[in-house]
Amino acid sequence: MKNERSYNVGLGRAVNANYVEQMIPDYQGNPLIEALPPILSEEEAVEALISYPQIEAAERYLSPQYRYHCVNRLQRYFQPMEHHLILERQVACLIRQGYIGRNPRSKEYTIRLQQNNSRDVYSEPYKNAPNVRSGASSFSLIGVSGIGKTTALERILSLYPQIIVHETPLNLYQLVWVKLDCPFDGSLKGLCINFFMEVDRLLGTNYYKKFASSRLSVDTMLAKMSHVANLHCVGALIIDEIQHLSLAKSGGADKMLNFFVTLINTIGIPVILVGTPKALSVLSHEFRQARRSSGYGNSEWKRMERDDNWDLLIEGMWHYQWTQEEILLTEELKEALYEESQGIIDIAIKIYMMAQWQAISTGKEYINAATIHQVAKENLQLVKPMLQALRTGNILEISNFDDIRPINLEEYHQRFQPSINIKEKIRQYKLKEAEQRQRKSESILEQVALALLQLQIDPSRAQIAAEKAIAVKKETESVSEVIQRAARLALDMSVTEKTVVMPKAKTKPRTEQRNTTEPILLVDIVNQGKKKYQSAYEALKESGWIKSAVDKLIV
Structure with a gap:
C-alpha cells in the first residue's frame, strides 16, 4: 500500500490506513475494507505467493560447512x-x-460496542444487540500433517498487514487476522488465554492481565474475548490444530463450536478451522457448525498425485542443489522421492535436504535413487506407519495420525553438523601438516646433499645417501646428525666404487684437455676449482657433474 507508515503498537506488522475506492458496491464506504490491499488476479496471486530462494552456481565450490548451511x-x-x-x-x-x-x-x-462493554457474563451476551447483516461465514481446511496447510495459509495471510491503524476520526487499530493454535486439551479457557496473549503481543495491550484471571468464569472470559475481537475489528479468526477438540472434556467440543457459531452469527467475525482428518468427526458432530463451516466449502487437501503438479514441484526444488557434482533430475529420482514421501510436500523437501547433507558430509557429492531410499529408511521411522496408511489409502488408519510431525530437522542438523565440521577441520589440518612436512623435508634434503658435496662426494651418491638418511630420521634428531649418517652411507656405497668416469661433455673443457676414458677423482676437480677461487659446488657444476634445475627442464 502507498504511504505506509510503521507504528510501534506491539510486535505486529502495523501500517497506517490508505483508503482505496472499491469497485464492488458492497465494499464501498467501509473503511475496514477500503484499507485492505487490492484484490489479486490469479497471475498476481502466483507472483505474490511464490518463493524461490536465491542460489548462486559458485556456491557449489564452497567448503562443506558453508554448503551445509545453504541447504x-x-x-x-x-x-x-x-x-x-x-x-x-x-x-x-x-x-x-x-x-x-x-x-x-x-x-x-x-x-454494539457499548452493549458488549457493559456485559459481565456470557449468558445471552448479544440478546439486544442489533442484527449483523453480513456475509460472514467460515470454512475448514483439512489435510494430513505435512501437506502444507499451515504454510500456505500463513503465506496468504502475509499478503495482508496484520494491523491497520485508522486515525481521526476513527482512532482504532484494525486486526485484519488473528491466528491461534487450538489448546491441546480442547478447552475454552485455554482458547481465551491464547487469544488474549496473542492480541497483547500484537498490540501491546494488557487484556491477558485483565481477563485471564482465575476469578473470572470461562463464560465471562468468552464474552470478553468476543468484545475484544469486535473492538479491534478482527477480520478473521484462524484456529489451527482443530483436531485437539476431539480430546476435550465432556461437552468441551460442542461448547467451543457453539462459540464459533456465535462469533459468526452475532458479531460477523469469520472463522477458519484448520486440522487433520481426525477433525472431520469433530466438525460433523455438530450439525450447525458443519453447515456454517461449509460457507466457502470444506477444503480437504489430500496428498499430491504422481502427476504433472508433482513434476513441477520437484523440478523447482531440484534446482536448489549444493553438491559439487551436478545431478540431473531423472524419472527414477522423481519416483524414489514420491515413493518415500507419498506425495507429502514437507517430507519430500526434507528428504532431499538430508540427502544433500549426507552427500556433502561423506564427500561422495552425489545423489541417486539409492541415496533417497537410504535416507528415508534411516530417518523416517516415526512417520513410517502414517506413510504406510497413505499407501493403503485406509482413511480410518490415516485419521489416527493427527499430530505427527514429519521430520525433526533440528535433530538431524545437530547430528550431521559436527560431523561435517570435524571432517573438514581434520582434512584441512592433514593437508596443512603434509605441506609443512614436505617443505621441511625438502629443506633438510638440500642441506644434507650440499654438505655431502662439500665433502667431495659424488653428486648421485650424495643424493641417494641423503634421501636414505632422511627416510629414517627421528623427530629428535638434528640436521647435523642426519648429515653424519648420510656421510657414513655414502662411504659404504664407495667401497665397491672408488673411482668414476667423467661423462662426455658437449664442449671441450676450457681447461687442460683430458682423455674422457681416463679415471679422474672428484678431489682433483675440487682442487682445480680452489685454484680459481671456486667452491666445490661451483667446480663440480662447471665440470658437468651438477646440473641446475633449469638445465633439467631442457630436453
Whole structure:
C-alpha cells in the first residue's frame, strides 16, 4: 500500500490506513475494507505467493560447512499450486464479506460496542444487540500433517498487514487476522488465554492481565474475548490444530463450536478451522457448525498425485542443489522421492535436504535413487506407519495420525553438523601438516646433499645417501646428525666404487684437455676449482657433474 507508515503498537506488522475506492458496491464506504490491499488476479496471486530462494552456481565450490548451511534455504521454497490459488480467493472473500455490516462509521457498530462493554457474563451476551447483516461465514481446511496447510495459509495471510491503524476520526487499530493454535486439551479457557496473549503481543495491550484471571468464569472470559475481537475489528479468526477438540472434556467440543457459531452469527467475525482428518468427526458432530463451516466449502487437501503438479514441484526444488557434482533430475529420482514421501510436500523437501547433507558430509557429492531410499529408511521411522496408511489409502488408519510431525530437522542438523565440521577441520589440518612436512623435508634434503658435496662426494651418491638418511630420521634428531649418517652411507656405497668416469661433455673443457676414458677423482676437480677461487659446488657444476634445475627442464 502507498504511504505506509510503521507504528510501534506491539510486535505486529502495523501500517497506517490508505483508503482505496472499491469497485464492488458492497465494499464501498467501509473503511475496514477500503484499507485492505487490492484484490489479486490469479497471475498476481502466483507472483505474490511464490518463493524461490536465491542460489548462486559458485556456491557449489564452497567448503562443506558453508554448503551445509545453504541447504537450509530449501525450507523457504514454495511453489503455488491450483489449490493454493483457490485458498487465496477464499480468504480474500472471507475477510471482506465479514466486514460487511461492521462499518465503524455506523450507529449500529457503536451501540454494539457499548452493549458488549457493559456485559459481565456470557449468558445471552448479544440478546439486544442489533442484527449483523453480513456475509460472514467460515470454512475448514483439512489435510494430513505435512501437506502444507499451515504454510500456505500463513503465506496468504502475509499478503495482508496484520494491523491497520485508522486515525481521526476513527482512532482504532484494525486486526485484519488473528491466528491461534487450538489448546491441546480442547478447552475454552485455554482458547481465551491464547487469544488474549496473542492480541497483547500484537498490540501491546494488557487484556491477558485483565481477563485471564482465575476469578473470572470461562463464560465471562468468552464474552470478553468476543468484545475484544469486535473492538479491534478482527477480520478473521484462524484456529489451527482443530483436531485437539476431539480430546476435550465432556461437552468441551460442542461448547467451543457453539462459540464459533456465535462469533459468526452475532458479531460477523469469520472463522477458519484448520486440522487433520481426525477433525472431520469433530466438525460433523455438530450439525450447525458443519453447515456454517461449509460457507466457502470444506477444503480437504489430500496428498499430491504422481502427476504433472508433482513434476513441477520437484523440478523447482531440484534446482536448489549444493553438491559439487551436478545431478540431473531423472524419472527414477522423481519416483524414489514420491515413493518415500507419498506425495507429502514437507517430507519430500526434507528428504532431499538430508540427502544433500549426507552427500556433502561423506564427500561422495552425489545423489541417486539409492541415496533417497537410504535416507528415508534411516530417518523416517516415526512417520513410517502414517506413510504406510497413505499407501493403503485406509482413511480410518490415516485419521489416527493427527499430530505427527514429519521430520525433526533440528535433530538431524545437530547430528550431521559436527560431523561435517570435524571432517573438514581434520582434512584441512592433514593437508596443512603434509605441506609443512614436505617443505621441511625438502629443506633438510638440500642441506644434507650440499654438505655431502662439500665433502667431495659424488653428486648421485650424495643424493641417494641423503634421501636414505632422511627416510629414517627421528623427530629428535638434528640436521647435523642426519648429515653424519648420510656421510657414513655414502662411504659404504664407495667401497665397491672408488673411482668414476667423467661423462662426455658437449664442449671441450676450457681447461687442460683430458682423455674422457681416463679415471679422474672428484678431489682433483675440487682442487682445480680452489685454484680459481671456486667452491666445490661451483667446480663440480662447471665440470658437468651438477646440473641446475633449469638445465633439467631442457630436453
